[in-house]
Amino acid sequence: MTSRKKQRRLTAGVLLLFLPVFSPASTGVPSGKIPFHTVHVGSHGLIDTNRNRFHRYWQSRGGIDVFAESPFYAGRIQLGFQYMPFSAVSDRQPSFNSLFVYADWKKEWRLSRTLACFLGGRAGFCRMRFDRSASGFSVHLMQEQEFAAGLCSGLHYAWSEKWRLSVTGVTWKIFTHERIHLAFLSMGLSRRFNTPPWLRKFLE
């Protein structure tokens, strides 16, 4: 088995780990049915789990995901950004900081009173800012922005009405000419708020 296949299997495994096993009867949509009725605000730590040709040139030590999530027409919508710096493996390439600004929509299923799983799709833009201190690179290419799309799945553990712990697997496909495939694993906390009436009115 080639290393690329291994990496793909690893990526698929990370996702499958979080794929919900559910019956139609379990789809109780516990997340609230009224759009924007509540909002979860949270932050996750991120690690880059897969390895492919991209990682021969750049590697990451981790990143952060900050988001807000709310019920949205038969599912949940999440808006957020993921920041992850990538360090160049050699000095022939510049290091760069990536910022994914994204929106996702996901379906959530309750597995027990405190546990729920979810699966969804996300899309956004990946903004890449290259290290200016690196010499010999075109000034025009110090910044780049490209469309990215992917899947997300994971588990929520809500130990109280307001707080929950989440573990999420995310795959990203960045639509550069040579596509970049990334798989992130993230874990973190989020807190639930009742959406202020003025904000709910604005969003509706």
Add this chain to the structure above:
Amino acid sequence: MKIPTISLLTGLALLPAASVRPGTQVITREMIQRSGIIRVSEIGTLLWAWHAVTLDGFRWAVYPLESPAPGGQNWILMVDHQRMDLDVLDRRCLYLLPLSLGIIDSVVVSTTPQIRDGLFVESGIIHIHTAPPRSGVTFRHRYAAGNETGDPGPWAFTPHATPNVDRVANDHFSSLSVGSERIWGRIGFGFNQFAATDQVLAGRLPDYPWEWLRAYVFSPFLHLGGKAFGGEHRLQIGYSRAGDSPWNSKQGSDLLFYGPLSREIPVRNVFRHAGLDGRLPVSSSLSLAYRCKQSAQSLESAAGFRDADPGRTVRNSHGTLELRAVRREWEGRVGFGRDRFDLRIKQGVTRTVSLARLYGDIAAAGPGRIRPGAAVHLTSDGDRVSVKALMHAAWRPGGRQRLETGWMYAERLPAEDDASRFREDRDGKIADPMPVRPDLDGDPGKYRHTGLFLEWMYDAPKTVIGVRGFVRRHRHMPADHDGAFRGTAALTAAPAAGTEDGTVAGGRIRLSYSPSRRLSFRFSYIRTLPFGGGPGFESAMNRSPRHKLSLAWDYRPAPSFGLHADFTCLSGTEWFPCGPADGYPGRLGNMVLLNLSVRKWMWGNRLRTGLMCFNVLNDPVRTHPLGARLDLSIFLNLELVFDFPR
């Protein structure tokens, strides 16, 4: 939504309002919003019985599939009953329209022969209707941005580097309107940016500086309207300029494809328009309509460009006066109009074409449920007269069915084409005022176009079905107009100075189905079949797809949220019969295009957001062998609307 009254000449004025009309597609404001397009020129991509061609993804050329491209370029572009003369070098620059999608109420597109605002529609018409301002004050600002995928990203610093293909689409539009019962006004501007970076274009423009590849289009406008003397009157003033940025010292140009050089030339392209139209009641059954306008289109060389001098201005003066009678059993109108086109080039050479028009039509309630009608339209260039005529009949056997048929005969004088399309001659001198079509020995040089159509329609509240058959015969059709871009020497190898005969037959099926208020579905298929034509005619027809299938699906789970999909299949086209030419493919294969869009309105519909994924399947779309390969692209639009009703 306002659906404008369709011309009396189609016989429909005597029929009850219907959501479907023969050969007509109505694109409403809601449909535009759902589609996710961001510019007026992209409306061409929503036309189901028309073909849209682009070299760069920004400048779209369209023509009806019922007509081969040369004849198809006789279609008419109108905004609020005023003709827009946007033709430059044989193409219609829709991107110069001083408008924004935000103020468009509907677009009525028809290939049915008719007389429209004093002009005979033989191939087709695109009539854009702007939304009349509401009573009170309304401000709207629209911002749109786009991004084509396929940039190198970090790979640019590795052995896997590829060129940058980013296409910037940074568009702004603002308008302020003030209205009352008797008078209203709207002022605003549009500002579009575009950069030609596709490798196909960049490959033939390797020495062009970045400034020439970037276009800034600035389009301010003023619309005034009011009621006076018992009637309604409208004034439109618009200006549009493609070239340098109006805000800073950044230089730019409009890239126009120029056949003799087989590549684009950077120009500054300026369009001006001022028009007044209205209607005055004479008696309870008689009214007088008037239209007059002045427009000018100027081309100048971009700074530093020396290869060809396009410096020239075409001015047009147009006026029409029309008397209309409406009685219980019949309707009719007579009118006359005058057009004057002046071409002026830098060296002082001028050429003038004057055309006089006289027309009349009548439609009556015939025996049974039949509504017949007829029309005649005469055009004179001072020496010769061309005749255009049509007859039509609508039969409503009862229920929701309707059967309509029409016949058309149209002659076009060479001067009618010269007038709207002063262009380069065959030696490549852009401003040499050559006639488009030289007269043939023993032939008056009239292009004759005969058409026949039959359409059956079923119109129910949730379902609309239309089946149409048509035949169009062309005689002495100018062979050297391919309607969009003539292209390289290989393209112009077709008989350039002659005329062609040929026939196009075909059919179209369309279906709209809305099972609920949340869900709607539309389908259209058009098939064209040319025959009886010479090599030049066949060559022209081969550049148009013979099959076009379109599907649209719209789902609105909530009033402020919706999802939309547009799916289009086009058959392949052949451009160079002898194979690739100058490195360009001789044939373009079948094309499949899927666009997905999502929209969400917030803040009581004051903030309207939309996101469109163009070409989701990411199979590169190419509509012309010399054109860009359009990959998956993302377009975002945001619109702020503040309404202060009186």
